[in-house]
Amino acid sequence: SQTIHQWPATLVQPVGSPLSLECTVEGTSNPNLYWYRQAAGRGLQLLFYSVGIGQISSEVPQNLSASRPQDRQFILSSKKLLLSDSGFYLCAWELVTEAFFGQGTRLTVV
Amino acid sequence: AQSVSQHNHHVILSEAASLELGCNYSYGGTVNLFWYVQYPGQHLQLLLKYFSGDPLVKGIKGFEAEFIKSKFSFNLRKPSVQWSDTAEYFCAVNSRGGADGLTFGKGTHLIIQP
Numbered sequence: 001s002q003t004i005h006q007w008p009a010t011l012v013q014p015v016g017s018p019l020s021l022e023c024t025v026e027g028t029s030n031p032n033l034y035w036y037r038q039a040a041g042r043g044l045q046l047l048f049y050s051v052g053i054g055q056i057s058s059e060v061p062q063n064l065s066a067s068r069p070q071d072r073q074f075i076l077s078s079k080k081l082l083l084s085d086s087g088f089y090l091c092a093w094e095l096v097t098e099a100f101f102g103q104g105t106r107l108t109v110v
Numbered sequence: 111a112q113s114v115s116q117h118n119h120h121v122i123l124s125e126a127a128s129l130e131l132g133c134n135y136s137y138g139g140t141v142n143l144f145w146y147v148q149y150p151g152q153h154l155q156l157l158l159k160y161f162s163g164d165p166l167v168k169g170i171k172g173f174e175a176e177f178i179k180s181k182f183s184f185n186l187r188k189p190s191v192q193w194s195d196t197a198e199y200f201c202a203v204n205s206r207g208g209a210d211g212l213t214f215g216k217g218t219h220l221i222i223q224p
Contacts, residue, residue: 043214043215046211049210049211059210059211090154094204096142096204096206096207098156099156102153104154
């Protein structure tokens, strides 16, 4: 069966520090992968998506970047975190007909 | 650009009350419609979805939603809620045939009081 792993579940990082969130998928090949963020008081917002290795599309200009080094691995990164990067980050594997989500990462930048 | 609007951000009901959560979307093309739910401490999961055909769709746990094309709406309903329905509910759309992800509403935090 399809499974999506995302870690860590919670993270507290100081302003200016780097970030790396990892997401891996099991049980499928060549999945479409997505990173979403939910900031306080706002809905889930699409940040990046990838339809294949090395292919990244960015929806919102920001302090973050994404990479897809392997077929079933999707990484969200930042070189220097800002306070405004705090939020809940979700990785998703999506078909047109349904999406499967990771557990999410609660990031607090202090 | 697509957008999804959920009318109620916080809803508090008593057990056995009827539920209706509003969702309207804006999009120029043909869309698929979804309701996702996140129970406390759990992953976001699919509640129900509409692609085509009968505009009244039934999902898990007694939920249903009706697609009204003329109103661009996809409201979620349940005749009698239970305490275990306490959760965050998200309406979402994606474009048919596209890979550009889901557009979510802001979510509705539903609290059911025993």
